[in-house]
Amino acid sequence: DGGITQSPKYLFRKEGQNVTLSCEQNLNHDAMYWYRQDPGQGLRLIYYSQIVNDFQKGDIAEGYSVSREKKESFPLTVTSAQKNPTAFYLCASSIGQPSNQPQHFGDGTRLSIL
Amino acid sequence: GNSVTQMEGPVTLSEEAFLTINCTYTATGYPSLFWYVQYPGEGLQLLLKATKADDKGSNKGFEATYRKETTSFHLEKGSVQVSDSAVYFCASDRGSTLGRLYFGRGTQLTVWP
Numbered sequence: 242d243g244g245i246t247q248s249p250k251y252l253f254r255k256e257g258q259n260v261t262l263s264c265e266q267n268l269n270h271d272a273m274y275w276y277r278q279d280p281g282q283g284l285r286l287i288y289y290s291q292i293v294n295d296f297q298k299g300d301i302a303e304g305y306s307v308s309r310e311k312k313e314s315f316p317l318t319v320t321s322a323q324k325n326p327t328a329f330y331l332c333a334s335s336i337g338q339p340s341n342q343p344q345h346f347g348d349g350t351r352l353s354i355l
Numbered sequence: 356g357n358s359v360t361q362m363e364g365p366v367t368l369s370e371e372a373f374l375t376i377n378c379t380y381t382a383t384g385y386p387s388l389f390w391y392v393q394y395p396g397e398g399l400q401l402l403l404k405a406t407k408a409d410d411k412g413s414n415k416g417f418e419a420t421y422r423k424e425t426t427s428f429h430l431e432k433g434s435v436q437v438s439d440s441a442v443y444f445c446a447s448d449r450g451s452t453l454g455r456l457y458f459g460r461g462t463q464l465t466v467w468p
Contacts, residue, residue: 245398272454276458281460281461282460283459284399284444289454289455291454299455331398335454337454338454341387341406341448342454343401343404344401345401346398346399346400347398348396349396
């Protein structure tokens with residue numbers, strides 16, 4: 242079955258540590274997205290990529306970094322510069338163009354601070 | 356500012372009650388509109404969508420009609436079930452061709468037997 246796989250499901254970060262969240266899709270989608278979800282705030286876009294080797298900042302990119310070396314993969318690194326990283330992180334993908342195509346989501350990674 | 360404003364929750368209903376969750380949008384041009392549902396501990400799933408004015412999206416008994424004159428896309432269901440308990444998100448692409456979506460803050464629905 243095609244879909245999006247996020248790992249790990251739960252992740253703990255120590256102070257000053259960088260952590261990387263994995264996102265893999267086998268839907269042959271061009272576009273991929275990372276969102277952060279906090280209670281009562283909905284989803285906020287961190288980064289997105291419309292094609293391999295290209296990505297754009299979303300609304301809350303500070304303290305995060307991404308890469309898009311392969312079509313199937315869009316890992317997110319939460320750096321030590323992100324002072325409040327505790328949240329639920331969701332990865333999504335879509336065909337990309339036309340833009341009215343829906344996004345498909347993974348089951349998320351919950352990140353907590355030790 | 357937020358492109359999508361949806362009704363704040365939580366919403367609590369008895370089984371078989373009628374559901375409305377309001378959603379309004381702001382956009383230039385002609386956005387596509389979506390409703391997503393999130394069950395506990397999971398990602399979002401597309402519930403329904405509409406891509407032009409007067410379109411009605413429907414799925415699993417849920418419906419929403421794209422109303423350009425009122426810039427609204429309210430979600431409705433005639434008879435809710437306990438299994439409908441989840442968080443519902445309204446989203447818009449703002450008429451952009453960049454492929455990103457703008458989400459409302461979500462509405463928690465709890466249905467009691």
